Amino acid sequence: MAQSVWGYDSDNGPERWHENYPLAKGDKQSPIEINSKDVQHDSSLGPWHASYDPGAAKTILNNGRTCRVVFDDTFDRSVLRGGPLTGAYRLRQLHLHWGSSDDHGSEHVIDGVKYAAELHMVHWNPKHGNFAGALKQPDGVAVVGVFLKAGKTPKPEMKRILEEIDNIKTKGKEAPFQHFDPSILFPKSRDYWTYHGSFTTPPCEECITWILLREPIEVSSDQMAKLRSLSKNGENEPVNPLVDNWRPPQPVKGRIVRASFK
Numbered sequence: 001m002a003q004s005v006w007g008y009d010s011d012n013g014p015e016r017w018h019e020n021y022p023l024a025k026g027d028k029q030s031p032i033e034i035n036s037k038d039v040q041h042d043s044s045l046g047p048w049h050a051s052y053d054p055g056a057a058k059t060i061l062n063n064g065r066t067c068r069v070v071f072d073d074t075f076d077r078s079v080l081r082g083g084p085l086t087g088a089y090r091l092r093q094l095h096l097h098w099g100s101s102d103d104h105g106s107e108h109v110i111d112g113v114k115y116a117a118e119l120h121m122v123h124w125n126p127k128h129g130n131f132a133g134a135l136k137q138p139d140g141v142a143v144v145g146v147f148l149k150a151g152k153t154p155k156p157e158m159k160r161i162l163e164e165i166d167n168i169k170t171k172g173k174e175a176p177f178q179h180f181d182p183s184i185l186f187p188k189s190r191d192y193w194t195y196h197g198s199f200t201t202p203p204c205e206e207c208i209t210w211i212l213l214r215e216p217i218e219v220s221s222d223q224m225a226k227l228r229s230l231s232k233n234g235e236n237e238p239v240n241p242l243v244d245n246w247r248p249p250q251p252v253k254g255r256i257v258r259a260s261f262k
């Protein structure tokens, strides 16, 4: 009997990941609940800067767990720097986590608020040679998290991604996705929280400097419904909607969350 690979269902979900991925029970796991009363403003936290080359965008794929856009990270082509980071981190991919309805879906929870979705832009530190090497380092990876709030107003900048959904409906489907600068997805404000944590999926390595943007972007309920039309299953398998691909908040274990703003 093949081991059920990890997922988000009752038999292979977050409560059981530690059985095959022991790091899942570590002391610096993500996501976490952020409570403003425990956050420390750090005036030494400068602004972060993303300088992305639209030509680095390559493909968009459904891996059965999320919708992911992959970028060329073979040189310093699209980089994130500043904020809590030392040096330039290379953009590798972006993906999302979302719920089965608009009232939940984000991984990080802010003062009890769950957003409809959470966008992760994943960058890695080239001083560690390659992505696999960076995973093993505490300063190996930097993820910018953007919250998606469901409302009446669609986010035009999300259109390119959502229009590709019909071409990657089922697990394993991939389509070309070029000439795309993901910084158009950022909100106006650059305010952020930062803390040290982990991948929110197995193997749960504790190699991530999280940079969570305070201001959510607004998308429409219809746009959220489009995202929820993705399927976990392969092309000729029974339809299994790809929804609720979020890990619940993990123990903070004494970690300090810093804010770039007062």
Ligand SMILES: NS(=O)(=O)c1ccc(NCc2ccco2)c([N+](=O)[O-])c1
Binding pocket: 092, 093, 120, 122, 135, 143, 198, 199, 200, 201, 202, 203
């Ligand atoms: N939700 S997240 O941004 O923390 C996240 C989770 C897993 C992975 N990858 C899973 C992985 C790690 C090592 C081998 O395969 C990534 N990523 O690769 O950008 C990001």
Ligand SMILES: [Zn+2]
Binding pocket: 095, 096, 097, 120, 200
């Ligand atoms: Zn993620």
